[in-house]
Amino acid sequence: MHARKRIEIVVEAVRAESVTDLLDRLGAPGWTILPVTAGRGRQGLRRGGDPGGVFDNVLILCIASAEVAARVVAAQQELLGAKPAIVSISETEVLRAEHF
């Protein structure tokens, strides 16, 4: 197993592409988007299915090297421009070093 970083970003669906574009530019090997149905944060409660869906959130999961994760942290000003509800980075391990 090989040590990697697990980056988890919760953001409005309409801003997800700006985040994944940033991850792409920073050299992330890939990312996965999961739907979010509801949440509460500093902006109060929100539920999916609002008219237009503009308040719907998604969770972007990205497994990357420590180097890429450090670039994400260094690019935090641009990342925070997408107004994410969560940016969380934790330790993980992967089977295939060549994939991440």
Added chain:
Amino acid sequence: MHARKRIEIVVEAVRAESVTDLLDRLGAPGWTILPVTAGRGRQGLRRGGDPGGVFDNVLILCIASAEVAARVVAAQQELLGAKPAIVSISETEVLRAEHF
């Protein structure tokens, strides 16, 4: 980056609000709900889309301080009353200390 706890609870959708109400009362800064389509656990196999949806599960994700996480553990009797399939707490780091 700032050390926080990543609390992950899988529970029946109909009991999710009792869990998020508990998180709110314990001082969690927020939470995010993701849909679950199927699962196997001690109760056997279950799939989303059962009649009435009453067996549908959701995943509640909460990033919080160690203090809030300790309160969740201390409140486990109430939490387990919602019959969660999973209550898992791991280490993570966040960009913005003031948000979590």
Added chain:
Amino acid sequence: MHARKRIEIVVEAVRAESVTDLLDRLGAPGWTILPVTAGRGRQGLRRGGDPGGVFDNVLILCIASAEVAARVVAAQQELLGAKPAIVSISETEVLRAEHF
């Protein structure tokens, strides 16, 4: 709290059952499946809702003992046969030792 492993596998929906069957055979106490709406990986970009849904991915979450996680790693040849986009294992803690 009791130390466990958090196993996270992203795989095509049509191959999910081969992964969960493997987890069952290796003694996993359970698993949870979350939908994935889009992703980018070595295979390029993919979005859910493709005709037939055969390219849709799911995320399989499994909390298990270190012993079961070691068996998953040992069975990696079979696991990788399902062509997962991600196989990631991290440390976590659970409330109830007897459940996992």
